[in-house]
Amino acid sequence: MALVVQKYGGTSVGSVERIMAVAKRAIALCNAGNSLVVVVSAMGKTTDGLVKLAQEISTSPSRREMDMLLSTGEQVTIALLSMALQELGQPAISLTGAQVRIITEAEHSRARILQIKPERINRQLKEGKVVVVAGFQGISNTSDLEITTLGRGGSDTSAVALAAALKADYCEIYTDVPGILTTDPRLVPQAQLMAEITCDEMLELASLGAKVLHPRAVEIARNYGVELVVRSSWSNEPGTRVISPKPSERSLVDLEIARPVDGVELDTDQARVAILRVPDRPGVAARLFGEIAKQNLDVDLIIQSIHEGNSNDIAFTVTTPMLKRAEAVASAIAPALRFHDDAALQEAEVMIQQQIAKVSIAGAGMIGRPGVAAKMFATLSAAKINIQMISTSEVKVSCVIDAKDGDRAINALCVAFEVTKQDISNKIVNTDLPPVRGVALDQNQARLAIRQVPDRPGTAARLFGLLAENNISVDTIIQSQRCRIVDGVPKRDIACTVAQLDAEFAKKTLEKAAVEFSWGEIVIDSAIAKVSIVGAGMLGQPGIAAKMFQSLAQQQINIQMIATSEIKISCVVPQEDGIRALQAIHAAFGLEGSDRYLVPA
Ligand code: ASP
Ligand code: MG
Numbered sequence: 001m002a003l004v005v006q007k008y009g010g011t012s013v014g015s016v017e018r019i020m021a022v023a024k025r026a027i028a029l030c031n032a033g034n035s036l037v038v039v040v041s042a043m044g045k046t047t048d049g050l051v052k053l054a055q056e057i058s059t060s061p062s063r064r065e066m067d068m069l070l071s072t073g074e075q076v077t078i079a080l081l082s083m084a085l086q087e088l089g090q091p092a093i094s095l096t097g098a099q100v101r102i103i104t105e106a107e108h109s110r111a112r113i114l115q116i117k118p119e120r121i122n123r124q125l126k127e128g129k130v131v132v133v134a135g136f137q138g139i140s141n142t143s144d145l146e147i148t149t150l151g152r153g154g155s156d157t158s159a160v161a162l163a164a165a166l167k168a169d170y171c172e173i174y175t176d177v178p179g180i181l182t183t184d185p186r187l188v189p190q191a192q193l194m195a196e197i198t199c200d201e202m203l204e205l206a207s208l209g210a211k212v213l214h215p216r217a218v219e220i221a222r223n224y225g226v227e228l229v230v231r232s233s234w235s236n237e238p239g240t241r242v243i244s245p246k247p248s249e250r251s252l253v254d255l256e257i258a259r260p261v262d263g264v265e266l267d268t269d270q271a272r273v274a275i276l277r278v279p280d281r282p283g284v285a286a287r288l289f290g291e292i293a294k295q296n297l298d299v300d301l302i303i304q305s306i307h308e309g310n311s312n313d314i315a316f317t318v319t320t321p322m323l324k325r326a327e328a329v330a331s332a333i334a335p336a337l338r339f340h341d342d343a344a345l346q347e348a349e350v351m352i353q354q355q356i357a358k359v360s361i362a363g364a365g366m367i368g369r370p371g372v373a374a375k376m377f378a379t380l381s382a383a384k385i386n387i388q389m390i391s392t393s394e395v396k397v398s399c400v401i402d403a404k405d406g407d408r409a410i411n412a413l414c415v416a417f418e419v420t421k422q423d424i425s426n427k428i429v430n431t432d433l434p435p436v437r438g439v440a441l442d443q444n445q446a447r448l449a450i451r452q453v454p455d456r457p458g459t460a461a462r463l464f465g466l467l468a469e470n471n472i473s474v475d476t477i478i479q480s481q482r483c484r485i486v487d488g489v490p491k492r493d494i495a496c497t498v499a500q501l502d503a504e505f506a507k508k509t510l511e512k513a514a515v516e517f518s519w520g521e522i523v524i525d526s527a528i529a530k531v532s533i534v535g536a537g538m539l540g541q542p543g544i545a546a547k548m549f550q551s552l553a554q555q556q557i558n559i560q561m562i563a564t565s566e567i568k569i570s571c572v573v574p575q576e577d578g579i580r581a582l583q584a585i586h587a588a589f590g591l592e593g594s595d596r597y598l599v600p601a
Contacts, residue, residue: 002169003125004029007039007135007159011176011600012233013077014044022174022233023084026130030090035125037166039135039159040081042073047152063108067137067149071097074134074155082132092130095120097137097147102158104138104148105257111148112216112256113157114141116165135159156217157256163226165252170227172239173213177599178232179240180212182591183439185599188583190592194437196241199228201437203364203395204534204568213242216256219364223247223262260365260372261417266410267358268403270300271323272389273330274315274351274481278337285314285562286546286553287337291329293543297322301358301391301398302545302569304562305480305495313481314562315389317400320354327352351481356388357406360398360565361413370468373397373477378465379416381458383408390460390494392477393565433537435544436589441582442530445475446503447561447572450510452491452520455483462517463494463510470509472502476530476563476570489518495561497572500526528560529578531585532570539566551588557581 006026013019022038030036041047050069054061078094085092100121104111124131135155140146150157156173163171178193180202185191197205199222206215213230221228222244231239251258278284285304292299302316318326327350334348359380366372376397380387385408389400401409414420453459460479467474480493498506507522514520538544548569552559557580561572573581586592 001033001035003035003166005037005039005159005163005166005168005171007155007171007173008041008233009155009173009175010041010044010046012174013040013081016080019077019080019084023081023088023090025233026085027088027090030130037121037125037131037133037162037168038081039133039155039162040074040077041135041155043077046073046076064146067108067147070149071134071137071147074136078132078134085130085132090130091128092132093124094132096134097158098139098145100133102138102161103141104150106140106142106146106148108146109149110151111138111140113138113150113161114257115253115255116161118166121166133158133162150216153214154216156214157220160217160220160226160228161255164220164224164255168226170229171221173228173230174233175212175230176232176234177212178235178237178597179230180242180438181597181599182437183582183586184441185597187441187579188586189596190586191597192591192593192595193597194240196243197437198536199242199244200395200567201534201536202242203367204393204532204565205438205440206367206394215364215367218242220256222364223250259363259418260369261361261363261419262365263362264410264413264417264419265360265362266406267300268406269320270317270356270358270400271320272315272317272353272356272400273323273326274313274353275330275334275337276313276349276351276482277311278314278348280310280312280558282556282558283553284312284337285559286549288314288330288333289546289549291333292326293546295325295329296542297326297329298540298542299326299545300566301389301400302562302564303389303391303478304559305478305493315481317356317358323352323354355403356400357403357409358398358400359406359409359413360396361417362396364395366397367394368473370464370471370473373474374461374464374468375416376413377461379412380409381461383412384457385409386455386457387460387479390477390479391563391565392475393563393568393570394475396565398565434535435537435541436533436535436591438534439582439586439589439591440532440534441578442532443575443578444500445497445528445530446500446524446526447495447497447528448503448506449493449495449523449525450519451493451523452484452486453494454518455490455492459517460494463519466509466513467506470505472498472506472509474498476561476572478561478563497528497530527575528572529575529581530570530572531578531581532568533585533589534568536567538569545569547588548585551584552581555580555584557584
């Protein structure tokens with residue numbers, strides 16, 4: 001006999017008939033001898049409808065009143081489902097978030113869960129009832145007992161948090177799609193259903209998966225080791241299992257706010273190879289990394305910075321024992337990458353740097369919290385450590401620094417993020433996992449280039465600190481390799497991607513500080529798209545990046561930026577090439593199949 005938490009999304013409870021179907025599915029599980037807690041969303045598009053009503057009255061309604069309004073949607077569903085269960089002879093009781101005691105921060109419209117008291121639910125379960133809980137809502141930890149909501153899409157988070165607090169055997173998320181697909185089937189009809197995905201992969205695929213599963217729910221599942229499965233409420237297909245390694249014991253207090261960063265990593269024994277001034281045209285990265293892959297060399301970070309004029313810099317890191325061979329490949333290929341059309345331009349130049357280290361912070365809690373990366377930069381700056389390369393993904397920020405600063409950097413970061421040395425990750429290379437699990441396209445980003453940023457400790461901290469203070473989330477960040485001396489000061493360009501909606505504001509914010517911090521021009525390019533491959537199996541497998549770049553080269557698609565983390569490689573390409581890029585990469589990794597999946601808009 002198991003304790004199960006099931007969650008049904010809006011479409012799954014969109015009508016009385018569907019609520020009856022949900023009740024029958026729940027009863028089947030109970031009749032098999034299990035205890036059941038059901039979390040539900042508001043019916044269909046109810047929440048959107050409520051938002052519209054509010055907007056007819058005010059363009060900026062109070063967030064408190066919005067929570068009061070939006071929380072009513074779920075309350076309708078719990079009552080109806082509980083009645084349906086009772087009607088079919090199954091004892092049941094509906095409970096609001098407050099009645100359960102889902103205690104949250106007093107932050108209206110985006111509250112995070114602090115704690116869930118299991119007593120009342122456990123009591124009702126013991127009486128043989130199905131407990132039907134309103135998702136997406138909670139009650140504040142203040143004496144006023146304010147009704148709060150967790151943010152749109154938040155009932156997934158309610159369900160997984162309940163599963164963690166009740167120590168449920170597993171949690172099922174029922175939705176209107178069959179599970180997690182390898183990519184968006186509206187863009188790539190050959191997208192296939194995944195049987196399983198790790199939480200880490202799911203988080204890196206946030207832009208792909210967020211519509212199916214709230215990232216905060218994935219974060220909780222990973223932190224507490226909740227068994228999670230996403231499946232369709234229209235069928236009995238098994239869906240997609242979202243798996244995680246067994247986590248260490250963790251307190252259920254401050255459930256969602258404990259730590260934005262839960263690991264600090266140090267990679268020593270690294271070296272960097274940079275090729276400066278390669279032509280900005282399709283096929284260059286493919287050629288370089290194709291050669292590297294042929295030599296069976298495993299590269300770690302790859303970054304390609306923004307182009308100046310018509311040339312790019314590409315840099316990558318390898319472990320020191322591989323450096324000689326990597327350098328040989330780079331030097332052999334550099335002359336061939338010369339500009340044929342422009343004799344005046346200098347040849348590509350290979351630059352080697354040994355004795356570097358990579359420090360990284362990792363944690364799902366950094367999604368949507370721009371202050372986290374900024375805090376890392378500020379911490380390194382306070383320790384007077386210069387950052388040579390930066391590469392970021394959804395759940396990780398990595399900085400390349402001088403090897404001699406490695407230990408100091410780790411110590412400082414452990415203190416700053418309240419992480420103990422035990423949380424320093426040992427990377428597990430698992431060759432059983434597929435190198436690429438899924439491919440995502442993000443068409444809502446803009447690229448921001450900040451020219452001529454002084455190359456000294458503290459600059460990145462100031463720059464990203466400023467954006468963070470203004471609540472602007474930065475996605476991919478990369479720093480150029482080329483260093484130019486301007487009036488005696490070494491300067492580099494930094495590029496990052498931000499949501500298109502934030503681009504103008506980010507530009508203005510940085511321009512205002514340009515004189516004070518002596519950085520140069522800020523340039524926005526909104527006509528970009530970001531394609532990413534994600535797979536835990538790419539760790540320690542050479543040739544994955546090369547294959548991605550080659551599939552773009554074959555399509556004559558120019559890569560504007562490259563950024564990587566251990567389990568993700570992202571390329572920024574011209575916007576008009578985004579969908580073609582996604583299709584080509586998805587096919588190149590053999591993710592296509594003949595099943596067809598319909599996903600509602
Ligand atoms: N009803 C809320 C929304 O539409 C919460 C949820 O469905 O997850 O955002
Ligand atoms: Mg949802």
